[in-house]
Amino acid sequence: MVILRKNKIHFTSLGCARNLVDTEVMIGLLLKEGYEIVGIEEEADFLVVNTCGFLEASRQEAIDVIDELFEMKKPDAKLIVAGCMVQKKGDMLKKLFPNIHYMVGSGDVEKILNAVKEDEGSEISNAKSYLEWGEVPRMLSTPQHYAYLKIAEGCKKRCSFCIIPAIKGPLKSKTKERVLQEFNSLLSQGVYEVILIAQDLGDYGKDRKEKNALYELIREMLKDKRKFWIRFLYLYPDEITDELIEIMQSDKRICPYLDMPIQHINDRVLKLMHRKTNREQIITTIEKLRALIPNIVIRSSLMVGFPSETQEEFEELISFVNEYKLDHIGVFTYSKEEESYSAGLDGHLPQDVKEERKERLMQAQLEVVSEKSSSAIGKKLEVLIEGYHPDSEHLLTGRHIGQCPDIDGSVIINDFSLVDSFSALYEVEVTDSTEYDLIGRVTKKIPIKSGLTLV
Numbered sequence: 001m002v003i004l005r006k007n008k009i010h011f012t013s014l015g016c017a018r019n020l021v022d023t024e025v026m027i028g029l030l031l032k033e034g035y036e037i038v039g040i041e042e043e044a045d046f047l048v049v050n051t052c053g054f055l056e057a058s059r060q061e062a063i064d065v066i067d068e069l070f071e072m073k074k075p076d077a078k079l080i081v082a083g084c085m086v087q088k089k090g091d092m093l094k095k096l097f098p099n100i101h102y103m104v105g106s107g108d109v110e111k112i113l114n115a116v117k118e119d120e121g122s123e124i125s126n127a128k129s130y131l132e133w134g135e136v137p138r139m140l141s142t143p144q145h146y147a148y149l150k151i152a153e154g155c156k157k158r159c160s161f162c163i164i165p166a167i168k169g170p171l172k173s174k175t176k177e178r179v180l181q182e183f184n185s186l187l188s189q190g191v192y193e194v195i196l197i198a199q200d201l202g203d204y205g206k207d208r209k210e211k212n213a214l215y216e217l218i219r220e221m222l223k224d225k226r227k228f229w230i231r232f233l234y235l236y237p238d239e240i241t242d243e244l245i246e247i248m249q250s251d252k253r254i255c256p257y258l259d260m261p262i263q264h265i266n267d268r269v270l271k272l273m274h275r276k277t278n279r280e281q282i283i284t285t286i287e288k289l290r291a292l293i294p295n296i297v298i299r300s301s302l303m304v305g306f307p308s309e310t311q312e313e314f315e316e317l318i319s320f321v322n323e324y325k326l327d328h329i330g331v332f333t334y335s336k337e338e339e340s341y342s343a344g345l346d347g348h349l350p351q352d353v354k355e356e357r358k359e360r361l362m363q364a365q366l367e368v369v370s371e372k373s374s375s376a377i378g379k380k381l382e383v384l385i386e387g388y389h390p391d392s393e394h395l396l397t398g399r400h401i402g403q404c405p406d407i408d409g410s411v412i413i414n415d416f417s418l419v420d421s422f423s424a425l426y427e428v429e430v431t432d433s434t435e436y437d438l439i440g441r442v443t444k445k446i447p448i449k450s451g452l453t454l455v
Contacts, residue, residue, distance in 0.1 A: 006045035006076075007035045009116065012069070013141070014062055015052025017148045017197050017233065017406075019083060020141065023050045026082070026112040028139040033113060037139075041072045046101075046116050051085035053167055055335045059085055066097055080104065080115045084167050106167065145384055145423035146193035146405055147186050151179050151217070155199040156206060157236070159263075160274040160341040161306065161334065164199060171199075171207045176217050183221055192423070192448060193229040193255075193384065195404070201232055202239020215243045222251050227448050231255045231404060237262060237285045238276040245292050255401050258289070259299040265320040266313040269306055272345065286324055297402030299328035304361055305354030306334045308347030314357050321364045327372060328408050329365045333358050366435055369409075373433035381438075382446060383411045383428040385419055398428070400438075408436075415441030424448065 009030055013023035026048065027037055038044050047069050051062040062085050069079055078101035081093060087106045094100060102115035140147050152173040155165045174182075186194055198204060205213020221230065230253060235244075237260050248254050264270050267278045277285075289296045302321075304314060321329065333354040336343050381400040389395035389412060396413035403409060411428055413419070419426060425446040432439040 008038045008044050009035050009046045009048060010038050010041050010044035011048050011050070011141075012065055013050045014065065015050075015054065015058060015084070017195070018150055018153065018199075019050055019052055021138070021148050021150045021197070022083070022106075022109050023048075024138045024141050025109050026050070027141065029110060029112055030116065031139055035116065041069060042074055044073065044077055046078050046080055047073055048080045048082060048112070048115075051081060051083035053083070053085035053088045054164060055332075055337070057335065059089060063093075063096065066093075066100075070097065070099070078102070080112070082106075082109070082112065082115075088163075088167055107169075140189070140191075142405070143386060143423060144190055145386070146195060147189075147191045148195045148197050149179065149182055149186065150174075150197050151201065152198035152204050152207075156203050157200060157276075158274055158341075160272060160345075161303070161337070163337045163339045166339050168199070171203055173198075173203075173205050173207050173213070176205075176213070176220065179217060180220055184224070187224065187226055187228060190423075192227070192425075193231060195231045195233055197233045200234060200236045200239060202235050202241075202244075212241075212243060214239075215241070215247060218244075218247050218254070222247075222253065228253055229255050229401065231257055232259065233404065234259045234261055236260065236276070237282050240285055240289070245289065248293055255297075256293050256295045257297045257299070257402055257404065259404070260285075262300045263303045264306065264309075264313075264317060266309075266316050269309055269313055272308070272342070273303075273306065274341065283324065286326075295402075297327045299330075299404070299408065300326050301330040301332060302361065303332050303334055304357040305349045307342055307345040307349070309334075309349065314361075318361060318364050321361065321368065325368045325372070326365075327402065328369075329361075330407070331358050331362050331365065370433075370435050373409075373435070373438060376430045376438055377433060378430065380427050380429050380443065381411070381440070383413075383426055383440075385413065385416075385422055385424055385426055385442075386410075387422050398426070400428075409438070411438045411440060413442060414439060418442045418445060420445070 011023055011027060013020050041047060049065055052058040066081060080102045081100055082104035084106045086103045090103055104111050104115055152171060154169045154171045156171040183194060201214055235258055262282055263273055263275060265279050265282060270278055336348060383398040383400050385396055385398040389397045396416045396419060398411045398413060400411055413428065419442055425448045426442045427444045427446055428440040429443050430438050430440040
């Protein structure tokens with residue numbers, strides 16, 4: 001009698017890019033053991049959900065996805081839940097979904113092999129975060145031309161609204177040698193854009209009392225003479241030093257792009273948030289970046305509805321957005337996380353007030369973005385062509401150096417007769433714009449590497 005091995009596995013990765021890297025490690029481990037990764041849920045013998053537990057909205061998303069997968073899966077398939085939510089809300093998940101086969105804690109990525117081999121469920125360990133040190137494989141799930149490189153996990157900040165230190169634990173940085181090894185490996189695989197990620201890149205190496213560790217790391221990376229883009233996610237404003245600005249100026253391979261979480265601009269609110277910068281310091285940083293790196297693209301995140309935020313303080317935030325015109329902004333309503341310091345503050349606002357403020361702030365930013373997009377018409381940009389537009393095979397889509405994958409807009413190509421490969425760099429003349437996207441035509445190819453042949 002032949003016993004067929006149940007070896008088809010489907011992955012759903014939720015949350016941030018750091019979670020995605022952990023998912024890629026799990027995929028690599030399973031592929032090495034001979035398992036097959038499938039894209040169709042109904043074909044899978046195991047369905048793995050890597051969850052995010054940072055905010056109530058992300059936890060609800062995970063619950064909805066798990067519920068949907070239980071409805072979709074074939075009768076004998078098993079569901080595995082991994083990630084942050086397992087670490088913080090494992091008991092709740094078991095109560096909601098008693099048929100979960102196995103739970104893999106956020107620090108136990110390598111136990112995915114146990115999850116598919118064992119008949120019984122897991123015992124979640126105390127490990128809160130995971131860093132791959134080179135002993136295990138990683139299979140990229142991103143397109144060929146870009147990849148994320150996680151250089152640290154955990155967080156040493158203590159923002160009053162945030163529970164990431166409780167979820168992910170204290171800051172842990174990879175060694176410079178390990179990061180450089182991964183960087184070289186990614187470039188050797190044909191990756192053109194390397195996106196450095198951590199909770200705060202500027203804290204890299206501080207767990208080892210290293211000074212200027214991020215600067216020294218970037219300086220070593222730039223010794224590689226190959227062509228590439230390096231992009232930074234995320235750099236808090238208090239960590240943007242003169243040395244980092246200088247090194248960004250020194251080499252065009254560093255994207256003139258910063259995701260700089262600000263959260264608010266009012267001094268009283270910033271102090272309640274336990275942020276390390278005030279209004280004046282934030283504005284000074286923005287002005288310095290724009291003076292020294294004229295083509296800098298600044299992305300940020302802003303929070304509305306923090307406990308006791310007044311209408312006047314919110315109007316100050318609106319005025320800031322209108323005056324300083326950041327390129328990309330993610331707007332969030334305050335989420336009351338019971339383990340956070342801010343949960344115990346007075347003056348929590350009704351949800352409808354928070355939502356109304358969010359809509360107003362997003363509308364203010366939309367006007368800024370629309371203005372910036374219109375001003376790009378007639379310009380020629382270097383654009384990484386990524387593939388066909390999801391809505392039409394008569395359009396292509398790509399990104400210029402000021403657009404990060406998944407979170408920013410894109411460049412839509414409606415004239416691409418000169419395009420012969422994807423994952424390749426082209427000059428594009430901008431001919432029109434929408435609210436968040438640019439529209440253009442290809443004028444020539446810019447040699448960087450072979451790319452993927454257009455079919």
